[in-house]
Amino acid sequence: MNTPIAYRPGHRISRISRVARRLPLLTAVLPLLMGLAACAEAPQPLADVDYSGWRQSTSAVLNFPVPGHGPGLRRIFVNDAGFETGLAEDGSISYPTGTIFVKEVYGGPDPAPGADPAMLTVMIKAPGDPRSRGGWIWVVRNPESGEETVFDEEFCVTCHANANEEHPYGTGNTGERFRDYVFHTPALEASAP
Amino acid sequence: MKIVPITLKVNLLILVSLTVGIGAITVYLGIALTQTIEDETRASLDQESQIVYEAIEQLMMPGEAPLVVNYFQGIGDLDPRLRIYLYRTDGTAAFSDNSTIAEVNDRIDSRMFLPRGQDQTATMAPEIEITDAFDTATSIPARTVVYQERQGDATVVRYIKPLINLPKCTVCHGSDHTVRGVIDIHSDISASIAQQRTAVYSASGAFLLLVAAVGFVMSRYLQRRFILPLREIGATCEAVTMGDFERRSRITNNDELGVLSRTVNTMVEGLYERFVLSRFVSGTTLQALGGGTASRTENLTFLFTDIRGFTSFTETHSPEEVVGTLNALLSDQSRTIDRHGGDIDKYVGDEIVAVFSGEDGVRRAVAAALDIRRSVDRDADGRYGGLRVGIGINRGAVIVGEIGSADRADFTAIGDNVNVAARLCSGARPGEILVSDAVRNELATGGGADSDSDAATDADRPQLEGPYRMQVKGKAEALRVFRLLDGNADGEGDAP
Incomplete structure (x- = not known):
């Protein structure tokens, strides 16, 4: 009989041993956690940011389909910390902690003027955060409900890792420079002739 | 009143204490050992999946993706406990027909990849059952799913990892989909399970032996240091009750029992004096x-x-x-x-x-x-x-x-x-x-x-x-x- 277990890094295989292993700890910690939960405030949203004053990372019209984001129009905004990060001498780039990219994803490639995005996908540079992958926290936010999902698995980072090697988007990174998992780099666009 | 021997109580106390104390340690060690084995197995599977994934990427980029099947078969030949299959998102075995080659040739507007012959498109993977695990690995966001199942007499860990349509893959495969298929790894961990079982049995056996040995030693010690002195003192009191004033407790411990023994002896001497006195005093x-x-x-x-x-x-x-x-x-x-x-x-x-x-x-x-x-x-x-x-x-x-x-x-x-x-x-x-x-x-x-x-x-x-x-x-x-x-x-x- 198949007993699916959703993958998490560090997850164990045997459910029985996993439960048995944690039982004493849970027994001891559970009342404490319940007490803390009663006192603790609700978790703060990660991507509830006002990006209305931010600049777009690229002037390209991103209305072509890409894996992971579908065929809808995408507009990418970046805060000043990220926008003003320049290229290193070797052409690579590393964004400082606190950099935030917000990608608006619309329902179709040609949305009506004033239409709201269907989804926000957000990259937050926070290398020390346990939820981060490749130094970024990957968040999907429903702009209407405010619901957020952190993708702390391989899905987002696997694709975006291609930004650090040759790829078909933006500049294509034919030099295979480290681009910090970002395909459309403002510094590169600013330096383009 | 029913007398419950103190020996029984003490032995029971020792047995319970040892069982709980040593048992907890043994269980902890057993769990730690099991965890280590499982973590090693898991790490090995992670590594294998990454190697396979990397091989697929490297072979696909120059257009040699079908070689992946041969690669998987070679791995299986090297280690029968490890079987690796590649499936499309619809559950059909990858390279079981020429549809993908035709699609790629159309997309790049060439006949760069030649269709494979009938003997080459033979299904290299068994038919896969579309389960929740498969759906999880092929839907957005695609997740790797690990689970354990029985296959005949063997215990197998299934490692279903999504094969993402990476940006660099879109040149040939297009951008209209995110997941191209799944890598399905079957790892027979029966030997590992047997190893765990042996470890648990060994730990349990050692635990029982340890409890028996420590219990015996502690019981003997308590018997000698406490029970026998108590019996000796009790026998002295009983002798006095029967009129024997000559008997004295011979316990000379330098503890409370020794003090009690000396006190009882003093008391017996006092009783004896009183008894003798009663012959002369009204x-x-x-x-x-x-x-x-x-x-x-x-x-x-x-x-x-x-x-x-x-x-x-x-x-x-x-x-x-x-x-x-x-x-x-x-x-x-x-x-x-x-x-x-x-x-x-x-x-x-x-x-x-x-x-x-x-x-x-x-x-x-x-x-x-x-x-x-x-x-x-x-x-x-x-x-x-x-x-x-x-x-x-x-x-x-x-x-x-x-x-x-x-x-x-x-x-x-x-x-x-x-x-x-x-x-x-x-x-x-x-x-x-x-x-x-x-x-x-x-x-x-x-x-x-x-x-x-x-x-x-x-x-x-x-x-x-x-x-x-x-x-x-x-x-x-x-x-x-x-x-x-x-x-x-x-x-x-x-x-x-």
């Missing part, structure tokens, strides 16, 4: 030593016995015979008095002064007197040398208190009623028992009988003869006295 004196010595007035019954003709007996017999006969008479009388609940107040030469307290003191004193006379007169063993006794009994209020000097004193009774009893004894002829009017009244009214004797008939009561008038020293008027005849006042056949 019961009332002993009672006074243990309680208060305050003077008070009590109603008591006094019984005096005196050997008649003893002076002439001493003149015609050797000292050894005199002392032997005297001791035999005094001892036997004393035992009879004791048997009837009387208390030897003192010996005065060949005379005994006994006291009977309580409401039925008269009845018991009369019974004792009758038994003494019967026994002495019969002299069944010929130990009394033909000597006989005279007995006097009186009852009345006397003063009880500590009589004597500060250095030596008796706790005894004094008063006119004591003197009357002595006078009655003096006046009694050999084999004669004289009682006072007060005694007679007690017997007549039944006041001297206990509750069980209240129903006694006149026939059961001692027969008295009298009254006679008896002039005694210190009394202006003659006393009314009665002679006690043989009767059924006491149990027959109770030889002193």
